[in-house]
Amino acid sequence: MSTRVHPELHRDIARFGGDDITKCMNCGNCTAVCSLAGDGAVFPRKTIRYMQLGLKDKLLASPEPWLCYYCGECSDTCPRDANPAETMMAMRRWLTAEYDHSGRGRRLYTSEKAVVTTILKAAFIPLALLLALHAVTGFQRIVTDRVELNTFAPVMWVWAVVLLHFAFLGYHLMMNALHMIQHIMKPEDPEAKVPWAAYLLELKSLAIHFITQKRWRECGEEHDGQWLTHLLLVSGYVIMLVLVVGMLGWFQTDNIYPVYHPQRWLGYYATLVLIYASAAMLIGRFRKRTQVHRFSRPTDWLFPSFILVGAITGILVHAFRYAGWPWPTYGMYLIHVMAMVAMLDSEVGIGKWAHMIYRPLAIYLMNVKKRTQNQAVPEAGALPTN
Amino acid sequence: MHHDKIDTDALVIGGGIAGLQAALDLADQGFRVLIVEKQPSIGGKMIGLSKVFPTLDCCSCICTPRMAEAEHHPNIAIMTYTEVRHVRREGDRFIADLVKKPRYVDEDKCTGCRLCEYACNTELPHEFEGDLGVRKAIYVPFSNAVPQVALLDLENCILCGRCEKVCPVGAIDFLQQPQETVVRAGTVVVATGYETIRTDFKKEYGQGRLPNVLGALQVERLLAPHGPYGRVLRPSDGKVPDSIAYVQCAGSRDRSAGVSYCSRVCCMYAIKQAMLLCGTLPLADITIYYMDIRAFGKGFEQFYQNAKAMGIEFVKAKVASITEDQQQNPIVRIEVIEEDGRVEQRQHDMAVLSLGLVPGWDPREVGLAAPAPDGFIRCTQPMIAPCRTPDEGVFVAGCAAGPKDIPDSIIEAGAAAMEAAAYLHEHTHVAGKETTTTCMK
Amino acid sequence: MLPADRAQVPKILILATEACAYPGADNVGQIHAEYPANTYVVRVPAPVMFSEPFYLHCFEKGIAGIIVMSCGHECPYPGAYDTLATRISRVHELMGERGIQTNRLRLCAVCTVCSKAFLKEVHQMHELLTSTV
Amino acid sequence: MDKSQAQDPLREADNGATAHTLRIGVYVCHCGGNISDVVDVERVVQAASGLSNGVVTRHYPAMCSETGQNLIIDDISNEKLDRVVVAACSPSLHEHTFRAAVARAGKNAYLYEHVNIREQVSWCGKSDPDGATNKAIRLVGAGVAKARLLRPLAPISMDAKRHVTVVGGGVSGLRAARDLARIGLAVTLIERSASLGGHMAQWHLVYPTEDKARDLLRELVDEVIGDPNITVHTRAEVIEASGYVGNFLLRVEPEHITVETGAIVLATGFDLYQPQEGEFGYGQYPEVITLDQLERMLDPEGPTSGRLERNGRAVNNVCLIHCVGSRQIEGIHQPGPDGKLNEYCSRVCCTATLRAAGEIRRRFPRTNVFELYRDIRTYGRGHEEYYDEASRLGVLFCRYEADRPPVVSPAEPKKGPGLICAKHPPGRSGKLNLVPFSAEEPDDSALVVQVKDTLTFGEELEIPADLVVLVTGMVPREIDTLVDQLKLSRSADGFLQEVHPKLRPVELAVNGLFVAGTCQAPMDISESCAAGSAAAAKAAALLASGRIELDPFLAPVDLDVCRGEGKCVEACQYQKAVTLVEVERDGRKVRHAEVNSALCNGCGMCTAVCPTGAIQVEGWRLDQFDAMVDALVADYAETEVSHA
Structure with a gap:
């Protein structure tokens, strides 16, 4: 049975950034130079080859793009200057869009206009809700002689909306992840049958990789700095998420906690880390010195920019509240919330959340498959291979 | 004159x-x-x-x-x-x-007898032998040089004057201008x-520091009838290599090395050297890692097919990196393109870079x-x-x-x-x- | 050794082609490699010009061994090498008929830088002749 | 040409002296110790004086020096020397020097014999000085023995027509003709077809400059036609050839003209490989064409006015298959009608194909282009850039193995709108079809090409194709008449065989015949032009002075001894320089051999078989060798050094 080629596909993928897909002459340098390629997962050339030929099924079924951390070695040494690393990045964007059946990911990646409208739409929601609240209450809840944030934006209401929003985003994310699992594991294919036990037994690796992204370190020592920055960013991000989403009722308060209170120093830590990491990312993209930063799409700027805006506006809210300036506090709060909602809304399909999920998931699924194969092979009477 | x-x-x-x-x-x-x-x-x-x-x-x-x-x-x-x-x-x-640069030897007087060369005690790497052999500070460039006239390497000469003493025709002239x-x-x-590209052109290939990774012109000397060692052996320990890798397009068709063009002769000289090595070392395994075999000239394709028939292994792969193990055996890392695309690290006794030609x-x-x-x-x-x-x-x-x-x-x-x-x-x-x-x- | 004995040293005649083997013999000298003095290199454009009797006469006259050093297949004259090889085989037959050891006539190819091959041939012939004479 | 005239006056040079009354000067060089440190030069001189009729025997520190040479010159005039022997370094270094010195003294330069006692005596016998001295004595003895039998020789010189015939009016022939005319040689250009330009005239754009082939060609053709030194005959063929270097005679039909010419440049070109019926669907499906047809199609002045269409339909998918009729392997490929395989690579097709593919992608961005190759051979300057550019423009490459060639077959009829992947269950594929590209999917191509692609892990791919282009190679052109008439040799691949592929790449075995361009091997335009110029350079060197000087080392026939048995004729099968002629002699008809100096290369194959010794190579006569051997084995006991 021969596989039909679809040369139009790579032109479609090129809309996600892979301008150089056909520049590749399939010499295999990129795969051989990659320290992560091997052990059953070979990339980038395999992925690039499938892209060139438009073998969409094979692309959707491949976890390899998620195993690449964009160290840039392949692009540095590519004899054709075909940028395999960026092509892999484009592949991840395309896959993200493909997993997202709402079509929202595709729109965001391929249209700058869509990015702007999505951000504006999302930012409009808190504004509208707050306006509605104050309109209903006759603008009585705006205390101007002192700072009363919880009167201006009642925390329990806000919390409820945030949780709802998160439920919506979480559902979305889970669905996308499920699509990814379906593409890779092909549950409908009787030959690819995987026992449930395998899924269960590998859950530990999912957790480890989710938290540490430790495979990144295999890229080589020179990339440890990037990994560490990323780990810090994630820690700050997760802390903030827990503080805001999980404990907003305690976080958004008009009581000023003493300095030793965990909420304060955790908040400070997270803010600092977020500012540092996001600024570093933005400066890197600006300078384009390393491979990973040489090519950036509008969507790549979104996440660090929003983090930076969020952190800075967060600090300002905090500061204005200390200073006892009601209007600046309320205004900054609104901006902060609008930015954060816009960020979450636009990035769930295309940004860091997706990466955080898809990468460990890909490793997990690879491990599940490997476990299944290792069990299956001895039964077939053959020698175990590795 | x-x-x-x-x-x-x-x-x-x-x-x-x-x-x-x-x-x-x-x-x-x-x-x-x-x-x-x-x-x-x-x-x-x-x-x-x-x-x-x-x-x-x-x-x-x-x-x-x-x-x-x-x-x-x-x-x-x-x-x-x-x-x-x-x-x-x-x-x-x-x-x-x-x-005209000074040879410090009178070209008209010198008869190429090499007595000066035998008398000289300063030993230096021999450029003509790809630095594998040894020459003296005063030397006839190589055995069939034209003119057959000695040349004094004043930079490395210790001015002991031995050559001057032994020269039968008084050709040595330290004051030549x-x-x-x-x-x-x-x-x-x-x-x-042309020149061949410097062996340190690519950090992934050991930057020219791996002793058993040679340039193709050095191997020409190893194969020449009276080369530096008189036979084919690897420089680090004098072992006769049993397994030799040819790394094609080393400094050709590689934008990352700054050379985007094909150097045109490397495929054929690698095949030729492989064939000659087969003759000298009948038991050796020779593998040529290539991107495309460019056997385009008259009789070239037939030559390539003969080499295949002789058992020289041709592997389509661009060698991504060369490292060495503790015995200084070169290890090449490749993707096995023609099979399942797996990455392999293959150990050889010696690796030859088919170095590209640069102006x-x-x-x-x-x-x-x-x-x-x-x-x-x-x-x-x-x-x-x-x-x-x-x-x-x-x-x-x-x-x-x-x-x-x-x-x-x-x-x-x-x-x-x-x-x-x-x-x-x-x-x-x-x-x-x-x-x-x-x-x- | 007395002069008379000296004359007894077996003489090796080397017919060396102008294009390859003669410069090859020069090359041996250029690298100052030594070989027995009883060898006499004679320059010829193509040894194919010698007839069968030439070789037999050489042996009769007192030449103990002959090495024909040709260019092999790099011979500049088309067809000459094959003709030469055939002729040498014929001479070997004739030598056999006359009771002359056939390995006293050798045909080999020596290139301009084949010093090793040259030395090997000379030493082999020298040993053969000194051990049998 | 008259050989006897060249020899007889010289023969009298010895004034009737016999070999044993000749006055011979023997000089032994010390080479500044290089010789004298090992060889006892005085002893050599002493021995030599016993051989050289006692005239002059000297040793001197540096014979090659001005003083050393003057020594010889003075002795020749003062001592009336007939022969000179110098024992010194290798003849490759100073034989020329001493010959010139002898000539300066007014003697024939060939009355000189060089003995090598440095490279072959002193340098290889350091530890045995006595042995080396004895060896030097014997070698000098042999040198003297040969010197006695030396004859004066003169380079054979003959008139040559300062005219060159170029056969073939393709680009290399035009180039050669124009170059020769530029330096003032008369040129006749003979072209078989009606117009000049050859294959190049049918090509559209050419790599690596993207020039229009016809523009380039027009420039050259105009130069050739406008050159008063060049006579062009089109629709003409050489049907008979005779003569030899400097003086060939060609009969050209149908104009019934005869061309007297000094040299011939063969630039007869190539033919394109004609695919066999059914080879990759050729002749079976109208969509299967060859690369030259594609070039015509891309040409705005071509049959489709530059539109890419087949059977009136626009072409959405083009599939180019490389190496059709090239790089054939025994046991895998079918031999052609002549029973031959084209094992060679045709060299130009890769870059030509990439150029065309890139042009399609640039001019017709909606057309997909696939190239199925075995190796991409963009070896030349500016060629790799075409490969790069084609890739960048989106040409897709698949690589096949010789034993698994692509298969061209008609596409299965369309099965409705289900577009993407037959492998998927309908439910899922329905969903996947939402991606926008599928809407544009041109799936109505007439043919599909199946290929096992080694770049895709051996996957068998199916490629849609509205046009399949077979990249056909070059095959040798049928030029049997020329081959017969000019005694050309062909190599195993059927192309003309040069004398030496490395060193004499544009010369043919027959003196005065040169080869240029694709009749020798596949070449591109640039290479054909270079070859044309290089062949012209050789012809120019040959005919520059209007006289051809040949080495004197040829094999003349001694008519007194020749019995006309013809063994030499048989032996000279490669050069065909000896023929038997019948002449009147003393009133009787006799047969004897005659050597054509222009064809003789002095190998001496005739010498060995001549039963009477009538045919000898001058300078290397067998009696000279006999004398040398005699000298080598002679009894030198009184002069030889003992070890005692």
């Missing part, structure tokens, strides 16, 4: 096979030719090769007669160890300033050849037109008159205009000679023709 002023019909810059052939083709038409060679001997890169593809002729045997023919040709004068400083036009003539010569010529043929000379240094973007001499009419350059009356032959194998260089040298001859006819009213010297072949 050489006066300060020389008048000639054609000035040939470079005494490699292309320069010699162009000079001979002009001289046979009755023109007077001056060959200027910067090395101490003519013969260029070809004289250092072992055998030639695809005929497997002895390279020295086909190169030395050409060298001798040029040396004895009544219409040809040769200046070795001489550099061209500047070339300019003056009406219909070219004026070239040459500087550079000698300037002005040449008037009707036309110029540039045949400045050996920048024409701007002497005031000629800038080279093409690839660094080689620019050809203005590559299709119909491939030897013409932007400087009218200056023609190019051989690898100076891009990588080329020996027959293509020789053909192009003939073409350059033809262009130069026609140019002389049309521009200098055949000055040389009237004084045609009868030549005895």
